[in-house]
Amino acid sequence: MTPPPGSLLTAENLYKAYGPTNALDGAGFSIHPGEVVAIMGPSGSGKSTLLHCLAGIVTPDSGTITYDGRVLSSMSDTERSALRRSEFGFVFQFGQLVPELTCVENVALPLRLNGTPRKEAERTALSWMQRLEVDDLRGKRPGEVSGGQGQRVAIARALVTGPRVVFADEPTGALDSLNGERVMELLTEAARSTNAAVVLVTHEARVAAYSDREIVVRDGKSRDMERAV
Amino acid sequence: MSIGHTLLGLLESGPRHGYDLKRAFDEKFGHDRPLHYGQVYSTMSRLLKNGLVEVDGIEAGGGPERKRYAITEAGITDVERWLATPERPELYLQSTLYTKVVLALLTHRDAADLLDTQRSEHLRTMRALTDRKRKGDLADQLICDHALFHLEADLRWLELTAARLDKLREAVAR
Incomplete structure (x- = not known):
């Protein structure tokens, strides 16, 4: 099978077992540049495993993942790491900021790891922090900011390298509804402005409502609701 | 009103x-x-x-x-x-959705499919409301939020029912 025309990231027939449990049982996925796709489903349905496979963090037992014409499984670990650092951005539920670094250092970190000089990295980081309305926190450490603020800092960090795909796993899971909505607005606006695709794992309908379409995962099988109707 | x-x-x-x-x-x-x-x-x-x-x-x-x-x-x-005078809370006990799910099970149709399709339809409406909220003023935001919370409640019921379909199938077959 060939990926749908124009798609940036595609998965076909993914299988992944953890011991006797089939986390993925023939799941598929596809996303276009600039698109926000929600992966929904009950707890334990396999949605996070699907996200981890798509992001090259977990290797599926079988199946094909194609990113921008390249097959992920045929890449070396080094190539996959480089891809994750330069083309993918990540936002998780919590625990993603380095507590010893200030907020601006956290946001600049992916650029520093790619070899960008400190001054330039922090200048770019600060411009992203302004867009996410957290530039006043530049000198604070993650322990000194609220959950909602920390999540905006994390989004700035996910976007700082200009990724083509942002993977967000329950990005509002630890926030109250007002903060959660603001985080979703800022994340989707920022991603749309750079034409980045967003793969959003959530079990919350109000969060999924910020997506363009949804994929439902149940018992490791996926269903693309747009193509189904 | x-x-x-x-x-x-x-x-x-x-x-x-x-x-x-x-x-x-x-x-x-x-x-x-x-x-x-x-x-x-x-x-x-x-x-x-x-x-x-x-x-x-x-x-x-x-x-x-x-x-x-x-x-x-x-x-x-x-x-x-x-x-x-407080408004009487709606109880929604005679839900059309519940009737449809039970009928689908009784007639051996795919009830999970029915629930997935309904979720998708709810999400479509929720997207439109979210979009209107994003572009609207405070009044728009409050009106849309009210609708969004109700739709979300429906969706939670859809998820719960999807998780209990096997039990419900047994119950309606009796």
Whole structure:
């Protein structure tokens, strides 16, 4: 099978077992540049495993993942790491900021790891922090900011390298509804402005409502609701 | 919604003409369904008959739209009583969705598919409301939030039912 025309990231027939449990049982996925796709489903349905496979963090037992014409499984670990650092951005539920670094250092970190000089990295980081309305926190450490603020800092960090795909796993899971909505607005606006695709794992309908379409995962099988109707 | 009480409430801040009342109603509450002029005048004549409003003046040119209405003491008491009375929470016990799921199971159709399709339809509406909220003012945001929370409650029920389909299938087969 060939990926749908124009798609940036595609998965076909993914299988992944953890011991006797089939986390993925023939799941598929596809996303276009600039698109926000929600992966929904009950707890334990396999949605996070699907996200981890798509992001090259977990290797599926079988199946094909194609990113921008390249097959992920045929890449070396080094190539996959480089891809994750330069083309993918990540936002998780919590625990993603380095507590010893200030907020601006956290946001600049992916650029520093790619070899960008400190001054330039922090200048770019600060411009992203302004867009996410957290530039006043530049000198604070993650322990000194609220959950909602920390999540905006994390989004700035996910976007700082200009990724083509942002993977967000329950990005509002630890926030109250007002903060959660603001985080979703800022994340989707920022991603749309750079034409980045967003793969959003959530079990919350109000969060999924910020997506363009949804994929439902149940018992490791996926269903693309747009193509189904 | 009680249009009569809403129009009465709008009159509390001062007398207004019929067309002015309609405009105020549409601006504040009629985002989806603006009032017809006919509704305004039939409501006002009922309020007039019940002594809740009185005609405060008539502009030259005549016609019902030229009447200016003022709220009476009885009208103010009526608004007060309406505001103080809680609305009965809807119980939604006779849900069409529940009926559809049970019928799908009874007739050996795919009930999980029905629930997935319904979720998708709910999400489509939720996306439109989220978009309107994002572009709208505070009033829009509050109105959309109310609708979004209700749709979310439906969705939670859909998820729960999907998780209990096997049990429900056994129960309806008995």
